[in-house]
Amino acid sequence: MLTDITLGQYLPGETVIHKLDPRTKILLTIAYIMALFFVNTIAGFALCAVFMGCILKISGIPLKFIIKSIKPLWIFVIFTAIINIFMTDGKIVFQIWVIKATWEGIYLAVIMSLRLIFLVMGTSILTYTTSPIVLTDGIEHLLGPFRKIKVPAHEIAMMMTIAIRFIPTIIEETDKLMKAQSARGADFESGNLMARAKAMVPILVPLFVSAFRRADELALAMECRCYHGGDQRTKMKQLHMQGRDTGAFFIAAVSITLLIGIRYLPGLI
Amino acid sequence: MIEIQDVTYRYDENQIDLALNHVSLDIREGEFTVILGHNGSGKSTIAKHLNAILLPSGGKVLVDGMDTMEEERLYELRQKVGMVFQNPDNQIVATIVEEDAAFGPENLGVPPQEIRERVDFALKAVGMYEKRNEAPHNLSGGQKQRIAIAGIIAMMPRYLVLDEPTAMLDPKGRREVMKTLRYLNKEHGMTIVLITHYMEEAAQADRVVVMDHGQVIIDDAPSMTFANVALLKSVGLDVPQVTDLMFRLRQSGVYLRHDLLTIDECEQELEKRLREIKEG
Numbered sequence: 017m018l019t020d021i022t023l024g025q026y027l028p029g030e031t032v033i034h035k036l037d038p039r040t041k042i043l044l045t046i047a048y049i050m051a052l053f054f055v056n057t058i059a060g061f062a063l064c065a066v067f068m069g070c071i072l073k074i075s076g077i078p079l080k081f082i083i084k085s086i087k088p089l090w091i092f093v094i095f096t097a098i099i100n101i102f103m104t105d106g107k108i109v110f111q112i113w114v115i116k117a118t119w120e121g122i123y124l125a126v127i128m129s130l131r132l133i134f135l136v137m138g139t140s141i142l143t144y145t146t147s148p149i150v151l152t153d154g155i156e157h158l159l160g161p162f163r164k165i166k167v168p169a170h171e172i173a174m175m176m177t178i179a180i181r182f183i184p185t186i187i188e189e190t191d192k193l194m195k196a197q198s199a200r201g202a203d204f205e206s207g208n209l210m211a212r213a214k215a216m217v218p219i220l221v222p223l224f225v226s227a228f229r230r231a232d233e234l235a236l237a238m239e240c241r242c243y244h245g246g247d248q249r250t251k252m253k254q255l256h257m258q259g260r261d262t263g264a265f266f267i268a269a270v271s272i273t274l275l276i277g278i279r280y281l282p283g284l285i
Numbered sequence: 286m287i288e289i290q291d292v293t294y295r296y297d298e299n300q301i302d303l304a305l306n307h308v309s310l311d312i313r314e315g316e317f318t319v320i321l322g323h324n325g326s327g328k329s330t331i332a333k334h335l336n337a338i339l340l341p342s343g344g345k346v347l348v349d350g351m352d353t354m355e356e357e358r359l360y361e362l363r364q365k366v367g368m369v370f371q372n373p374d375n376q377i378v379a380t381i382v383e384e385d386a387a388f389g390p391e392n393l394g395v396p397p398q399e400i401r402e403r404v405d406f407a408l409k410a411v412g413m414y415e416k417r418n419e420a421p422h423n424l425s426g427g428q429k430q431r432i433a434i435a436g437i438i439a440m441m442p443r444y445l446v447l448d449e450p451t452a453m454l455d456p457k458g459r460r461e462v463m464k465t466l467r468y469l470n471k472e473h474g475m476t477i478v479l480i481t482h483y484m485e486e487a488a489q490a491d492r493v494v495v496m497d498h499g500q501v502i503i504d505d506a507p508s509m510t511f512a513n514v515a516l517l518k519s520v521g522l523d524v525p526q527v528t529d530l531m532f533r534l535r536q537s538g539v540y541l542r543h544d545l546l547t548i549d550e551c552e553q554e555l556e557k558r559l560r561e562i563k564e565g
């Protein structure tokens with residue numbers, strides 16, 4: 017049951033997108049997100065859709081995974097849509113008492129929703145094609161220069177690595193505890209929210225106790241392996257930018273220019 | 286050589302019983318030493334003195350002549366004396382086998398190319414090289430413990446101290462770990478200090494140290510140690526029947542493998558020997 021959960025949402029693969037340096041992917045994702053805020057026409061989003069489509073095609077991620085990652089967004093989409101439709105001044109479509117919907121509002125709602133959807137799409141392509149550990153490595157490298165202003169780059173990466181490392185262990189343990197409690201007649205499946213929350217207490221308490229014990233033991237084991245933070249630490253696997261990374265930067269630069277450019281060329285539509 | 290010289294230790298001031306009570310012990314190079322003892326007899330406490338996790342309240346610990354009290358040489362000391370603990374899950378830091386093996390050398394600031402060589406060497410030494418790109422959580426307990434050992438080997442220690450590394454493993458995992466330790470000792474001359482509750486494992490050592498109430502009460506070859514059944518019983522240790530039987534048969538000159546852990550295995554081995562004897 018619980019043990020079926022896969023780690024993160026990484027889909028292993030051998031495509032160019034998978035093989036890009038994590039730093040490239042992180043930087044380009046950030047650039048893409050920023051560019052999205054410049055896009056405010058349907059034509060712009062159409063272009064966006066074409067880009068995303070191409071990347072999806074190359075990376076071999078099935079569309080259904082992307083849809084899965086967008087699904088939880090509906091609540092935000094509806095929320096922003098309602099606010100935009102009814103709070104924007106403009107030409108009135110219909111009016112109920114003091115609440116009025118406007119054309120401008122509807123347009124803005126569509127733009128905002130699309131922006132949100134494309135934003136999540138872009139970031140989920142990043143996490144689908146990059147293993148959490150490689151991603152962590154990329155973040156550590158990108159934050160490296162900020163160590164001078166006391167950003168604990170290595171420590172942040174180490175915490176993320178340990179968290180990723182212990183997720184399956186803790187899930188396994190939760191599973192074991194749940195089975196043990198079920199064997200004693202605990203019921204996690206039925207009852208109202210209160211009853212279910214109550215049933216979780218005998219799981220959570222031992223889980224916390226054991227998590228602290230684990231942390232203690234891990235700290236000791238790390239000390240025995242001469243861990244002393246990021247100073248003078250080397251890495252076995254070095255990140256190297258390749259030709260394909262340069263290519264990706266180039267393509268991204270062109271695409272982003274296009275995306276932003278389309279906003280200022282309304283004549284094109 | 287690690288010299289433990291008249292070491293006493295108490296965990297807190299008000300404790301009446303000393304966790305270590307004037308212990309003197311030499312760990313000689315190339316030796317495979319097993320430390321036995323009932324729960325709370327001070328085995329872990331002594332292990333933690335070997336790489337300065339604990340510092341003696343009285344007496345001295347010298348590792349190759351270096352006092353464990355010397356704070357400036359702490360990393361050098363911990364590189365020399367590697368330590369493996371009971372629960373492999375709580376020792377593995379990275380999410381990929383080979384990256385975990387690289388963790389120690391990375392901390393020591395070893396150049397990347399050399400780390401690669403060390404990691405490959407260490408993973409081959411414990412027989413986990415084929416699994417180098419896997420996630421540890423998908424492996425068995427015995428395999429995980431071997432990865433924990435590889436993580437220490439990659440630091441190129443002279444001494445390998447293991448505190449009940451087989452306690453959480455099934456018989457198969459225990460056998461894997463013991464095989465690895467014997468291999469490291471025989472083929473690479475690694476000095477090994479193994480703390481265990483399993484007599485079968487002690488029987489495979491060069492030397493057995495038995496502790497009780499913070500003191501060393503026996504320090505001898507396994508054959509001599511196990512001959513003293515009465516004394517072992519008096520400190521709460523039992524010679525398991527299988528070990529006892531095999532041990533006595535071996536003593537009386539019957540050639541038998543000494544790495545058998547279960548009744549089934551012993552039965553098979555005995556059957557095989559009997560058949561061989563009958564066939565002449």
Ligand SMILES: Nc1ncnc2c1ncn2[C@@H]1O[C@H](COP(=O)(O)OP(=O)(O)OP(=O)(O)O)[C@@H](O)[C@H]1O
Nearest residue numbers: 296297303304322323324325326327328329330331
């Ligand atoms: N952190 C601690 N604080 C206080 N007392 C401790 C601590 N750890 C151990 N002791 C005490 O020191 C003594 C020796 O403990 P130690 O852990 O060395 O025993 P052990 O031989 O390793 O036992 P086990 O077989 O259970 O692992 C025991 O009496 C124990 O209660």
Ligand SMILES: [Mg+2]
Nearest residue numbers: 328329330448
């Ligand atoms: Mg102990």
